[in-house]
Structures are given as structure tokens and as C-alpha cells.
Amino acid sequence: MFKPSRRTLLRLAAGAMLMPALARAAEVGLARIAASRGLAFGTMIEPRSATGDGAAGQLTAENSGLVTDAQFHWAATTPSPGAETLVNADRMLAWAEHQHLSVRGHALLWHLQTPDWWSRGDAGAPARQALTTHVDKLVRRYAGRISCWDVVNEVVRAGDRADGLRDSPLVRLAGADYVDLAFHTAHAADPLARLACNDYGMEVGSRTGLAKRAAFLKLISRLKAKGVPLTTVGIQSHLDVGLPDFDETGFRAFLREVAGHGVDIVLSELDVTDRTAPMDITLRDQMVADTYRRYLDVALDEPKVSAVVCWGLSDRYSWISDLSLPEHRRTDGAPPRPCLFDQAFQAKPACAAVAAALAAAPVRIGSPI
Numbered sequence: 621m622f623k624p625s626r627r628t629l630l631r632l633a634a635g636a637m638l639m640p641a642l643a644r645a646a647e648v649g650l651a652r653i654a655a656s657r658g659l660a661f662g663t664m665i666e667p668r669s670a671t672g673d674g675a676a677g678q679l680t681a682e683n684s685g686l687v688t689d690a691q692f693h694w695a696a697t698t699p700s701p702g703a704e705t706l707v708n709a710d711r712m713l714a715w716a717e718h719q720h721l722s723v724r725g726h727a728l729l730w731h732l733q734t735p736d737w738w739s740r741g742d743a744g745a746p747a748r749q750a751l752t753t754h755v756d757k758l759v760r761r762y763a764g765r766i767s768c769w770d771v772v773n774e775v776v777r778a779g780d781r782a783d784g785l786r787d788s789p790l791v792r793l794a795g796a797d798y799v800d801l802a803f804h805t806a807h808a809a810d811p812l813a814r815l816a817c818n819d820y821g822m823e824v825g826s827r828t829g830l831a832k833r834a835a836f837l838k839l840i841s842r843l844k845a846k847g848v849p850l851t852t853v854g855i856q857s858h859l860d861v862g863l864p865d866f867d868e869t870g871f872r873a874f875l876r877e878v879a880g881h882g883v884d885i886v887l888s889e890l891d892v893t894d895r896t897a898p899m900d901i902t903l904r905d906q907m908v909a910d911t912y913r914r915y916l917d918v919a920l921d922e923p924k925v926s927a928v929v930c931w932g933l934s935d936r937y938s939w940i941s942d943l944s945l946p947e948h949r950r951t952d953g954a955p956p957r958p959c960l961f962d963q964a965f966q967a968k969p970a971c972a973a974v975a976a977a978l979a980a981a982p983v984r985i986g987s988p989i
């Protein structure tokens with residue numbers, strides 16, 4: 621069980637210190653606080669949390685300048701070759717546009733969302749061709765409406781292959797240069813869209829974490845050297861409460877090195893699992909808030925970080941609240957509290973902490989999103 625630090629206890633005692641930030645967040649919304657520093661702020665949306673629930677939609681609209689529409693996964697949009705079902709994607713996108721939000725599209729290629737028919741070789745065309753058809757179709761269909769695509773998601777895995785790529789049907793069927801191919805195809809389909817490579821686990825300074833960072837940097841460096849149209853790097857930022865294994869210095873240096881490749885950086889899926897925090901809600905919420913604050917203080921110091929996107933704004937619709945995923949379940953059975961707003965959409969200390977971190981971020985000028 622994770623023990624609250626002295627700092628957390630002190631912060632709890634002085635909880636009132638964060639009240640002005642909370643009041644400000646409620647009054648003006650997180651996106652406007654972010655915008656005052658040249659940053660974009662937003663959240664992932666899906667049908668339940670946007671169009672399916674008025675109060676949740678309102679919370680999103682009030683606090684976001686951009687959203688990640690997570691309705692573009694290949695297996696979900698294309699259940700059989702050539703048969704796209706884009707009803708949810710169209711609906712989410714129309715909703716976002718109605719709210720004047722810019723949209724990141726998530727995700728064109730992800731090993732967990734590769735259709736079975738494609739992996740089985742039933743595409744009716746060579747695998748590489750079927751992959752480019754998918755990327756081209758989606759990007760072309762939404763050209764001008766998606767500001768940035770997650771072209772590839774979670775494609776590195778240290779130890780799998782010498783080139784650092786994850787061993788998956790994607791690389792096995794489409795070839796070692798499938799990432800390059802996907803980027804070139806997306807760029808041809810919408811030359812103005814920003815194109816991202818998105819991955820997780822970068823904040824962790826453990827041996828595995830360091831190896832993953834190295835593999836990721838190697839990929840970025842190779843893509844840039846070959847003229848692949850990569851503009852953006854997504855650092856997912858699914859954090860564990862208390863940030864175990866967070867090596868602040870190493871992470872700062874890593875972000876610098878990523879930025880050195882001429883890309884902008886999006887903290888693309890921010891949330892905090894409270895699985896190991898004590899049951900007491902006051903204490904737990906403060907620990908989660910401290911985790912957000914500590915991480916953002918470091919990450920937002922990097923001038924190339926241009927946007928912060930939460931993976932859901934409220935505990936009600938967080939994937940961490942989905943108890944069918946055993947890795948998120950608390951041993952005491954208490955409902956998780958990973959987000960900025962609770963199940964009833966009330967702001968929690970995490971909201972004040974994020975508002976304060978955004979307000980304290982160095983001003984950036986000319987951020988791309």
C-alpha cells in the first residue's frame with residue numbers, strides 16, 4: 621500500500637491554498653487557463669461521455685479547447701474488409717465541431733485494434749495494400765476536420781526486435797517500414813494534418829522504462845532522418861499515484877531530446893490510477909492531485925509540450941473505472957477516483973492542481989494546436 625508523503629500530508633493540511641485555483645478553474649474553465657500560457661487543453665471523448673450524457677458533454681465543452689475522438693480504431697470502424705462503420709466517429713466529430721473544439725484522431729494503427737480479418741490475411745489484397753487503403757480512406761474522408769492524427773499507437777517495445785519496434789502482426793505482415801508507410805499515406809491524404817506517434821511508459825526511469833525511451837527515440841530519429849512527415853509526439857501519461865520510478869531529471873532530458881527532433885509534444889492521455897492509494901477519499905484525492913501537479917510541473921517546463929489531453933475528465937466515464945479491466949481494480953473494491961472531476965462531475969483537488977500547474981506553465985508562443 622502506498623504511504624502518503626510528508627508533502628502530501630502538509631498539502632492536505634493547507635488544502636485551502638489550492639482553493640483559488642479551483643475557483644478559477646470552475647469559473648473560466650481549464651482550457652482558458654491553458655490558453656493564457658499558449659497551451660491547448662482537452663480530453664478524450666467517446667459516445668457515453670459526450671453526446672450520450674448532457675452534463676458530461678457540458679463539462680467537456682466548458683473545459684476543453686480540443687478533444688481526442690477515440691472512435692477511429694481500425695477493428696471497430698472496419699469489421700470486415702471494405703465495410704466501414706463510422707457512425708460513432710461522425711457523431712463525435714460533429715459534436716466537437718458544434719462546440720468549436722479542434723480534434724485529434726485516435727488511432728489509425730494500434731496492435732490492439734488490428735482487425736482479425738486483416739491479421740488472418742483475409743483482406744482480399746496484400747496486407748500492406750490493405751493497411752494503406754485503411755489509412756488513406758480514413759484520413760481522406762476527414763481531411764481538414766482532424767487537426768492531428770495519432771498515426772501509430774504503442775509501436776515500440778524494447779527487447780522485441782533490434783529496431784525497437786513491437787513484434788506484432790503489423791510489422792510481421794506489413795513490413796519493418798510500415799510506420800513510414802502509414803505516415804506517408806496519411807500525409808498524402810491530408811497534407812495539412814499534423815501526424816503523431818503516440819506511446820506510453822515514458823515517464824518511468826526503471827530499466828524497462830529507460831529501454832523503452834531509447835527505443836522510442838531511436839524510432840523518432842530514424843523517421844525524421846528519412847524525411848517521414850512526423851510532426852508530433854504523443855506521450856500518453858497514464859500515471860500511477862505517487863509516481864513510483866519517476867526520474868524527473870531523466871524525463872526532462874528525454875523530453876528535450878524528443879523536442880530536438882523538431883516535433884511538438886502532446887501529453888495525450890493523462891490520468892492517474894489510484895489503485896495503490898489508501899481508501900480514505902480525502903487523502904486519496906490529495907495524493908492523486910499531487911501526482912498530477914508534480915508530473916505537469918516537470919512536463920510543462922518543456923517548451924515544446926503544446927497540449928495536455930486528459931483520458932476522460934470525470935471518474936464516471938474513465939476507462940480506469942471500467943472494472944472489467946483487472947489491472948485497474950482496487951483490492952479494497954472501492955471505486956477508483958483517477959480524474960479531475962468525480963462521478964457527479966464535481967471538481968476534485970486534482971482539478972485545482974491541474975489548473976494551478978497550467979497557470980504556472982511558462983508561456984509558449986506559436987504552439988501548433
Ligand code: XIL
Pocket residue numbers: 690773856889939
Ligand atoms: C482505452 C479506452 O479508453 C477504453 O475504452 C478501451 O476499453 C481500452 O482502451 N492507451 C491508448 C488508449 O492508447 O486507446 C486506451 O484507451 C488506453 C491506453
